[in-house]
Amino acid sequence: METLVKNSTTASAMYEAFLKGDIPTILATLNPEVKWVIMGKPTIPFAGTYKGIAEVTEFFKHLASVFTFTLFRVEHVVDASENYVIATGYYEFVANSTGKAAQSIWAMTMEFDEQGKLKELHDIYDTQAGANTLNS
Numbered sequence: 001m002e003t004l005v006k007n008s009t010t011a012s013a014m015y016e017a018f019l020k021g022d023i024p025t026i027l028a029t030l031n032p033e034v035k036w037v038i039m040g041k042p043t044i045p046f047a048g049t050y051k052g053i054a055e056v057t058e059f060f061k062h063l064a065s066v067f068t069f070t071l072f073r074v075e076h077v078v079d080a081s082e083n084y085v086i087a088t089g090y091y092e093f094v095a096n097s098t099g100k101a102a103q104s105i106w107a108m109t110m111e112f113d114e115q116g117k118l119k120e121l122h123d124i125y126d127t128q129a130g131a132n133t134l135n136s
Contacts (some may be wrong), residue, residue, distance in 0.1 A: 007112045008077050011085045014118075015074045020083040023060045027053055029065070030119040040127040043134060067093040067130070070101070095133035101105075102129040 010029055018027035036056045040047025071092040078086050087110070092103040104126035111120040118124040 006116050007083060007085050007110075008079045010112070010116055010118070011087055012074070012077050015072075015077075015087070015089075019072060023057070026060075027057060029118050030056060031113050031115075031119040034118055035120045037122045039122075039124055042087075042129065043131045045129060045134075055070055066096060068096055069093045076121075078110075083112045083114070085112070089115075093130075093133070098133060098136055100133040100135075102126075102133045104129050 001114065014026050014029055015071065017023070032053060032055050033051070034053060034056060036050040036059060038044075038047050038050075045066050046059060050056050050059045057094060058087045069091055072089070073091065074089040076086075076088045080086050089105065090103065090105050092101065094101045106125040108124065109120075109122045110118055113119045
């Protein structure tokens with residue numbers, strides 16, 4: 001049970017860091033071989049699979065260049081098993097290139113290694129809403 005609490009706490013701390021713009025704290029929680037998967041078609045510039053901390057660092061830079069979050073709310077962080085966490089929430093954002101706004105519910109699945117480092121993340125959200133904001 002201790003691992004469950006630790007991983008849930010780590011996931012919650014990652015969201016708190018994101019809300020503060022503290023990306024280094026998020027990066028410190030990652031397994032060096034992390035796999036970070038963001039849904040979306042090629043019309044969403046930051047969609048794809050990122051492997052390793054360096055690529056996840058680039059993901060955050062790319063995300064910030066495309067969208068500005070005006071609201072990011074975490075609603076649930078749930079331990080699904082010893083090393084697996086599911087989080088859900090809601091966000092609102094504006095596309096930096098067009099000024100168009102959108103919102104989406106989201107869910108993220110996170111798998112942690114035995115040392116409590118995040119080894120895989122999948123981000124699930126309304127990709128069409130994101131893509132629509134990027135069209136002029």
